[in-house]
Amino acid sequence: xxxxxxxxxxxxxxxxxxxxxxxxxxxxxxxxxxxxxxxxxxxxxxxxxxxxxxxxxxxxxxxxxxxxxxxxxxxxxxxxxxxxxxxxxxxxxxxxxxxxxxxxxxxxxxxxxxxxxxxxxxxxxxxxxxxxxxxxxxxxxxxxxxxxxxxxxxxxxxxxxxxxxxxxxxxxxxxxxxxxxxxxxxxxxxxxxxxxxxxxxxxxxxxxxxxxxxxxxxxxxxxxxxxxxxxxxxxxxxxxxxxxxxxxxxxxxxxxxxxxxxxxxxxxxxxxxxxxxxxxxxxxxxxxxxxxxxxxxxxxxxxxx
Amino acid sequence: xxxxxxxxxxxxxxxxxxxxxxxxxxxxxxxxxxxxxxxxxxxxxxxxxxxxxxxxxxxxxxxxxxxxxxxxxxxxxxxxxxxxxxxxxxxxxxxxxxxxxxxxxxxxxxxxxxxxxxxxxxxxxxxxxxxxxxxxxxxxxxxxxxxxxxxxxxxxxxxxxxxxxxxxxxxxxxxxxxxxxxxxxxxxxxxxxxxxxxxxxxxxxxxxxxxxxxxxxxxxxxxxxxxxxxxxxxxxxxxxxxxxxxxxxxxxxxxxxxxxxxxxxxxxxxxxxxxxxxxxxxxxxxxxxxxxxxxxxxxxxxxxx
Numbered sequence: 001x002x003x004x005x006x007x008x009x010x011x012x013x014x015x016x017x018x019x020x021x022x023x024x025x026x027x028x029x030x031x032x033x034x035x036x037x038x039x040x041x042x043x044x045x046x047x048x049x050x051x052x053x054x055x056x057x058x059x060x061x062x063x064x065x066x067x068x069x070x071x072x073x074x075x076x077x078x079x080x081x082x083x084x085x086x087x088x089x090x091x092x093x094x095x096x097x098x099x100x101x102x103x104x105x106x107x108x109x110x111x112x113x114x115x116x117x118x119x120x121x122x123x124x125x126x127x128x129x130x131x132x133x134x135x136x137x138x139x140x141x142x143x144x145x146x147x148x149x150x151x152x153x154x155x156x157x158x159x160x161x162x163x164x165x166x167x168x169x170x171x172x173x174x175x176x177x178x179x180x181x182x183x184x185x186x187x188x189x190x191x192x193x194x195x196x197x198x199x200x201x202x203x204x205x206x207x208x209x210x211x212x213x214x215x216x217x218x219x220x221x222x223x224x225x226x227x228x229x230x231x232x233x234x235x236x237x238x239x240x241x242x243x244x245x246x247x248x249x250x251x252x253x254x255x256x257x258x259x260x261x262x263x264x265x266x267x268x269x270x271x272x273x274x275x276x277x278x279x280x281x282x283x284x285x286x287x288x289x290x291x292x293x294x295x296x297x298x299x300x301x302x303x304x305x
Numbered sequence: 306x307x308x309x310x311x312x313x314x315x316x317x318x319x320x321x322x323x324x325x326x327x328x329x330x331x332x333x334x335x336x337x338x339x340x341x342x343x344x345x346x347x348x349x350x351x352x353x354x355x356x357x358x359x360x361x362x363x364x365x366x367x368x369x370x371x372x373x374x375x376x377x378x379x380x381x382x383x384x385x386x387x388x389x390x391x392x393x394x395x396x397x398x399x400x401x402x403x404x405x406x407x408x409x410x411x412x413x414x415x416x417x418x419x420x421x422x423x424x425x426x427x428x429x430x431x432x433x434x435x436x437x438x439x440x441x442x443x444x445x446x447x448x449x450x451x452x453x454x455x456x457x458x459x460x461x462x463x464x465x466x467x468x469x470x471x472x473x474x475x476x477x478x479x480x481x482x483x484x485x486x487x488x489x490x491x492x493x494x495x496x497x498x499x500x501x502x503x504x505x506x507x508x509x510x511x512x513x514x515x516x517x518x519x520x521x522x523x524x525x526x527x528x529x530x531x532x533x534x535x536x537x538x539x540x541x542x543x544x545x546x547x548x549x550x551x552x553x554x555x556x557x558x559x560x561x562x563x564x565x566x567x568x569x570x571x572x573x574x575x576x577x578x579x580x581x582x583x584x585x586x587x588x589x590x591x592x593x594x595x596x597x598x599x600x601x602x603x604x605x606x607x608x609x610x
Contacts, residue, residue, distance in 0.1 A: 043410070043411070048383055048410045049383050049384045049410070050384075051387075078353055078354050079354045079355075079577050079578065079579075080577075080578035080579050081577075081578065082356075102579070103410070105348070105353045105354070105408070105441050106348070106441060106556065106558055106580055107440070107441075107556060108579060108580075109581075111581065111584075112579045112580060112581050113579065115578070115579055115581065116578070116579040119578065119579075135412070136410050136411060136412075138443055251411060251412060253411055272384050272385075272386070273384065273385035273386065273420070273421070273424065274384075274385050274407070274413060274417045274418065274420055274421040274424075275411055275413075275417060276414075276416065276417050276420065279416075
């Protein structure tokens with residue numbers, strides 16, 4: 001379950017609450033595209049902005065609409081008590097795994113983060129993905145901490161924030177990390193622009209923002225890389241360079257939110273305030289990229305582009 | 306209300322929930338020490354770790370036990386909807402003002418932060434303090450944004466994250482900022498180690514971590530500076546240098562948590578997990594500083610030191 005493409009769908013949030021119908025549609029698309037897993041309530045799914053009841057409903061809908069595809073549910077929160085409740089909820093609705101980031105307000109120490117994973121894994125009966133996302137959590141894992149946490153029960157995968165751009169350096173990085181971890185723990189790359197590089201370097205999985213909204217190109221990259229066809233993975237990723245540039249400039253969430261709107265998958269607004277969608281000028285650049293890359297056409301029958 | 310010393314008490318969190326009795330004791334001490342205002346549920350009060358019901362109770366207790374001292378209540382949250390609910394709750398229990406930081410998970414743009422303050426101030430009937438705390442929110446205000454937000458209705462004060470250490474530069478900074486803001490909006494310094502410098506440079510208020518646990522030395526510094534006795538303010542602050550060093554090394558929250566334990570104001574643990582108190586070695590350094598500075602003796606009848 002913790003190999004291949006894990007697709008992170010948006011959770012569309014309107015002024016009236018969560019648009020569960022659009023969310024179900026996003027999840028069904030991912031199942032049709034045969035992604036390897038679906039991670040609901042990741043950063044792309046705006047998990048920290050939602051309350052417990054909302055997160056329960058979203059997790060439930062994800063499991064209901066994912067068909068045979070396993071669903072991983074993000075359970076991160078600032079307080080350990082809340083993480084434990086969210087993990088219990090995720091298991092109750094049938095999640096196959098949980099994803100946990102060390103969300104912070106006060107900066108966390110290594111021992112505090114280890115303690116968080118220790119407290120949570122002790123109560124789990126499904127596998128856990130360690131979510132290292134320093135851009136949002138403001139916590140930087142060390143390799144030593146990865147290794148300590150990877151020894152805890154139920155730890156199944158580590159979502160690393162990226163790899164070096166140079167393929168040899170990326171391979172060195174992934175090899176070095178694998179040597180530190182039990183063989184049962186997979187390494188998944190995130191940071192879509194370098195995902196092909198990460199997969200080619202030996203990462204077992206891609207935890208993907210783009211794959212949650214436009215699964216086909218992400219599936220193509222993943223299948224090629226996992227089959228050893230590194231050249232095709234690179235070509236398919238390079239083709240998407242205009243998107244990666246937009247991700248770098250605006251953050252991936254705002255860009256996929258705009259793409260999902262453009263291709264008719266969600267309405268507007270779809271991000272929880274105070275977050276807003278991209279300003280019009282930037283939205284036009286996204287529309288331009290989507291058109292040039294013919295991503296609208298690939299978006300399936302619901303597409304408006 | 307938005308001048309002088311605003312003291313930020315801890316919210317003691319035990320394994321069983323909030324220790325309301327100890328919290329009430331902390332608030333009463335502040336009223337006895339004649340601080341100018343009490344800010345409940347600031348960063349020192351662990352606001353983002355608590356749920357709505359807990360925050361309601363803490364705000365209520367603060368108002369009940371503060372006597373004639375005005376109470377400001379922190380209403381920050383990741384989602385605008387939640388901030389609006391928390392602000393309504395704070396007003397319901399009788400808060401004299403609210404404090405709002407632009408808490409972030411996804412990095413916020415200037416327009417999003419302005420939009421947050423616009424949405425919240427539109428619904429308020431008490432004054433608001435803009436809380437600029439980049440160390441925890443990971444959002445950096447520009448002076449232009451201060452000025453835009455200061456024009457919104459109900460904005461009464463800006464809590465700036467610090468001033469330059471050099472007194473002349475600090476004065477230049479505060480003068481420059483005052484020129485940008487309506488005269489009705491006060492400037493309050495935070496970052497306790499440079500509070501005397503900030504007050505001497507013309508800041509109207511000190512939003513104080515230390516003052517929430519050990520009000521007397523903070524009152525002394527504030528009174529001296531506000532009376533124009535800059536030398537005494539500096540001497541009183543310099544005397545506390547061992548504490549400021551500990552604040553810099555461990556963050557102010559963990560240090561005041563340890564002090565409050567040492568002088569018998571709260572039990573152990575008192576921080577919400579995953580946060581933990583200081584390790585024993587660091588706790589010993591805090592105990593040493595408290596003893597040398599005779600802060601335990603100043604802590605009043607409840608003190609054990």
